[in-house]
Amino acid sequence: MRQKNPDGRMPLFDHxxxxxQRILKAVIGIALAAVGGWYLYRPTIEIxxxxxxxxxxxxxxxAExxxxxxxxxxxxxxxxALYLGFFIASPWWIYQIWAFIAPGLTKKEKRYTIGFAAAAVPLMAAGAALAWWVLPQAVQIMLSFVPKESASLMDAKLYFTFCLRxxxxxxxxxxxxxxxVGINMVGLICGRTYLSWWRWALVGILIFAALASPLGDPWSLMLLATPIYLLYLGSCVIALFVDRRRKKKLAERDARIDAGLEI
Structure with a gap:
């Protein structure tokens, strides 16, 4: 257990x-949740x-x-079971990440991270919901290449792995x-910098989608990469808005200082 430390500093070995310890707790939580996931196998496969x-x-x-x-x-x-364990235990392992970094943060940064941690679970649920909406379109695309007079005997492992991934x-x-946005709000990277990385972000996302897709075809790659890249661009817009608000507040503070209203 980490000892109380006002400034959040501790030796490297203690870090x-x-x-x-945090990783071990997260893994144990996922493993316990996976036990529950084991018994949810039948309904999950049917869905x-x-x-x-x-x-x-x-x-x-x-199609069989x-x-x-x-x-x-x-x-x-x-x-x-492992996939379900990862999702079911998401509040637990997200908390472990927060608990590890929180002692080294200022009070203002802690407020930000609490908000971000609270938003993480519903955002993951929204991502899973989008995947569920995309899945029939992905299946339709895959089946469109099979002649109508032919039967499609799909490899169950490939199909379910594709769905889960x-x-x-x-x-x-x-x-x-x-x-x-978290990195932007603590002042490490500005929105314009994010936006200037759009080409590298596109390449990185395409590589990530190619590695994540079990089928390796261009259609499944695009189905994975497109929403991720749109999220990247949306994050850039939010970061630019945060930068604008920050500059406005700094300008107002400087104006008060110049007017002698603030020391």
Missing amino acids: LKEAR LSRPLKQVAAAEGRL LNFGTVISGFDMQMRV LIAVLALSFLLPVIM
Whole structure:
């Protein structure tokens, strides 16, 4: 446990020890939540299969999921449990991140981080909801390349991994505004700097989406990359607005100082 320290300073070894404890607590929380996720496997699989069945039925296609090996079902249940554990435990591991950095922050910065931490969970939920809205479109695109007179026997592992990764990537990408605006509000990076990085951001997001997509096709890559890049641009706009407010407040304070109203 970290000892009380007014200025938040501590030796490097204590920082590393504290980080290890926080990471361990976060991992334990995710593992415990994954146990609950294990028992939610059946309803989760049914929900994730629904877009495929609905699109196939609407277009008069035959689409089935195929588990190719004896252990495919067990392997898939483990994956689903871990993904669910990560989402269910998100308030816990977000709190662990906040608890690690909070002692080194000023009171004003703590207020900011509390607000950001409180916004992180609903933002992740919004990202997951967007992924759920995008998923049928993604399935429809994938099935559009299959001739109508043919049956589509999809690899269940690839399909469910695609669904889970799409949800996870979009949920985590919705934390991008929290991170970018937080850095901007403490004065480390201004909005114009963010905006000047748009080319590098686009390249980085495309690389990230390519690595996150299990299918490796351009359609799934664009489905992942487009909302993330829009979030980046939206964060730039918010950061520019924050910069403008900051400059206005500084100008008002300087005016009061010049008028002798503030020392």
